[in-house]
Amino acid sequence: MRLKNYPCLPLALLAALFAAACGSVDIDDEDLDEVGGTEAAAVVTRVDPATAATVNGKVYFEGDLPRARRLAMDAEPACAGLHTKPVYSEVVVPNENKTLRHVFVYVKEGLDGMMFETPTEPAILDQKGCIYLPHMLGVQINQPVRILNSDPTTHNVHPTPRNNREWNESMAPNVPPKMKKFPREEVMIPVKCNVHPWMKSYIGVLPHPFFSVTGADGSFEITGLPPGEYTIGVWHEFLKEGVTTHKVTLAASESKSVDFTLKQAS
Amino acid sequence: MPTSIGSAGSYHYFAVLTACFTFLLIVAGALVTGNEAGLSVPDWPLSYGSLNPPWEGNIRYEHGHRLVAAFVGLLTIALAVWVWKKDTRGTVRKLGWIALGVVVAQGILGGVTVLWYLPAPISVLHACLAQTFFCLVVSLAWLSSPAWARRHRDAGCSLSLNRLAMATAGAIYLQLLLGAIFRHTQSGILPHLLGALLVTLLAGWLIAHVFQSPRLPSGLTVAATSLGFLLALQLLLGLASWLLRLATADAVQPLFPVVAVTTAHVAVGALILAASVILALQSFRVRSEESRTGSRTPATPVNP
Numbered sequence: 001m002r003l004k005n006y007p008c009l010p011l012a013l014l015a016a017l018f019a020a021a022c023g024s025v026d027i028d029d030e031d032l033d034e035v036g037g038t039e040a041a042a043v044v045t046r047v048d049p050a051t052a053a054t055v056n057g058k059v060y061f062e063g064d065l066p067r068a069r070r071l072a073m074d075a076e077p078a079c080a081g082l083h084t085k086p087v088y089s090e091v092v093v094p095n096e097n098k099t100l101r102h103v104f105v106y107v108k109e110g111l112d113g114m115m116f117e118t119p120t121e122p123a124i125l126d127q128k129g130c131i132y133l134p135h136m137l138g139v140q141i142n143q144p145v146r147i148l149n150s151d152p153t154t155h156n157v158h159p160t161p162r163n164n165r166e167w168n169e170s171m172a173p174n175v176p177p178k179m180k181k182f183p184r185e186e187v188m189i190p191v192k193c194n195v196h197p198w199m200k201s202y203i204g205v206l207p208h209p210f211f212s213v214t215g216a217d218g219s220f221e222i223t224g225l226p227p228g229e230y231t232i233g234v235w236h237e238f239l240k241e242g243v244t245t246h247k248v249t250l251a252a253s254e255s256k257s258v259d260f261t262l263k264q265a266s
Numbered sequence: 267m268p269t270s271i272g273s274a275g276s277y278h279y280f281a282v283l284t285a286c287f288t289f290l291l292i293v294a295g296a297l298v299t300g301n302e303a304g305l306s307v308p309d310w311p312l313s314y315g316s317l318n319p320p321w322e323g324n325i326r327y328e329h330g331h332r333l334v335a336a337f338v339g340l341l342t343i344a345l346a347v348w349v350w351k352k353d354t355r356g357t358v359r360k361l362g363w364i365a366l367g368v369v370v371a372q373g374i375l376g377g378v379t380v381l382w383y384l385p386a387p388i389s390v391l392h393a394c395l396a397q398t399f400f401c402l403v404v405s406l407a408w409l410s411s412p413a414w415a416r417r418h419r420d421a422g423c424s425l426s427l428n429r430l431a432m433a434t435a436g437a438i439y440l441q442l443l444l445g446a447i448f449r450h451t452q453s454g455i456l457p458h459l460l461g462a463l464l465v466t467l468l469a470g471w472l473i474a475h476v477f478q479s480p481r482l483p484s485g486l487t488v489a490a491t492s493l494g495f496l497l498a499l500q501l502l503l504g505l506a507s508w509l510l511r512l513a514t515a516d517a518v519q520p521l522f523p524v525v526a527v528t529t530a531h532v533a534v535g536a537l538i539l540a541a542s543v544i545l546a547l548q549s550f551r552v553r554s555e556e557s558r559t560g561s562r563t564p565a566t567p568v569n570p
Binding site: 066078 | 324
């Protein structure tokens with residue numbers, strides 16, 4: 001085969017490579033509309049407040065956690081000037097009681113066949129002090145997410161989902177908030193600012209409202225559950241058990257406590 | 267008939283200038299990857315809808331890369347036209363247009379990496395096409411140089427040296443491809459290590475071969491010496507990059523020492539490729555001239 005007889009071959013190869021590269025990540029609008037439209041056709045589950053159950057607990061860690069990493073904002077005066085004290089990464093934030101902050105706890109299984117109303121109240125993701133607030137956020141499928149830029153500098157917001165559509169949009173200072181939705185279930189979607197590469201956040205997208213993020217005392221509480229048997233999932237970005245689970249059975253109006261212990265990645 | 271090489275000399279320095287800026291462009295690209303700045307500017311071909319976006323954070327790296335790339339594109343247009351006007355060698359004239367086509371394709375690929383969120387195959391292709399373009403520009407610079415124009419009768423360039431030089435250049439290019447795959451896909455390092463071994467063996471063999479042929483032109487010996495020095499430096503940089511990556515695996519942002527060493531690793535890789543291309547070209551030149559004049563390679567070296 002003489003290559004000069006096929007002048008378009010390199011272009012064809014390039015096009016094939018483009019197609020191969022992008023075939024795995026492309027989610028077209030029809031797919032998304034279909035996902036978003038299923039709710040209207042289904043019957044929304046109403047949980048009787050009189051029988052609603054609760055699961056709560058704490059997430060502990062075991063072993064030595066990596067030391068907190070100080071964020072190097074020095075090269076960015078617009079960011080460094082927003083802080084009077086050193087700022088540390090929120091990847092692993094241990095509490096004094098040997099619990100962990102920023103752990104996403106959610107009902108992983110047990111709600112099959114139930115459909116829950118999508119909140120119209122937006123969840124808030126702010127960029128403030130060149131960090132994301134909150135570091136970890138839970139939303140329901142198609143719940144609006146209101147993204148703010150409270151900083152005097154430019155950010156870009158770039159979620160890198162596996163299951164939802166990827167997008168990357170800039171946010172200059174003082175621009176109006178962005179409203180976004182995620183139409184597919186996904187635990188978790190990393191969100192990154194490529195302008196300030198230390199800025200990372202995670203969004204958990206679920207088809208129900210039964211999730212919680214641990215706070216300063218490492219505790220979580222999931223309320224309003226219908227009685228039943230559930231698998232509770234726990235997700236943390238750094239530890240070995242990215243998702244660890246525990247089965248729990250809840251009777252009507254029962255409140256059950258479940259603690260988790262996560263181990264450091266080896 | 268005009269002396270084609272003599273007339274080509276008028277654009278030699280411009281080709282060298284283009285090669286220097288292309289090298290700078292490769293360094294700028296490595297800084298973009300090292301600083302995770304590839305998507306800090308979400309749009310293309312403009313940056314934040316402008317030619318002059320805010321110079322904040324990683325935007326500096328990404329937009330800086332785009333500016334150098336645009337300048338190299340302009341230099342390449344001028345170079346291609348200059349070569350076409352001044353050089354009488356058909357192959358070299360074609361090379362100028364090929365370089366222009368490659369730099370245009372490279373620019374489009376750069377845009378595609380941004381608009382399609384850095385798909386790994388495209389990023390690898392972008393990295394490799396950068397090295398291909400660098401080879402082309404270095405070739406144009408060398409083919410228009412006085413060293414290329416010099417006559418080399420009875421220099422003692424064997425066919426095996428010629429083939430070895432080309433095999434080494436090919437292996438170095440393959441190694442750069444493996445490095446790009448490792449960097450952009452976070453795949454295992456083993457192929458890149460095996461590539462390093464292959465390149466070290468071939469380059470060592472080639473360098474030894476050059477220095478065992480004392481009548482070879484200085485261009486070859488200088489290129490071989492440079493190749494040896496750069497290869498040793500590159501092995502050290504590769505080791506340092508790997509150790510630094512391991513030591514900073516849990517880093518929450520790109521760290522300056524890692525970025526500096528990995529960028530140097532990419533830059534020296536490009537220089538090694540350039541040295542090997544010059545070696546291959548020059549050995550081809552000497553060999554073809556010897557074949558044309560009917561001289562044969564003597565096995566025994568002679569005193570200068």
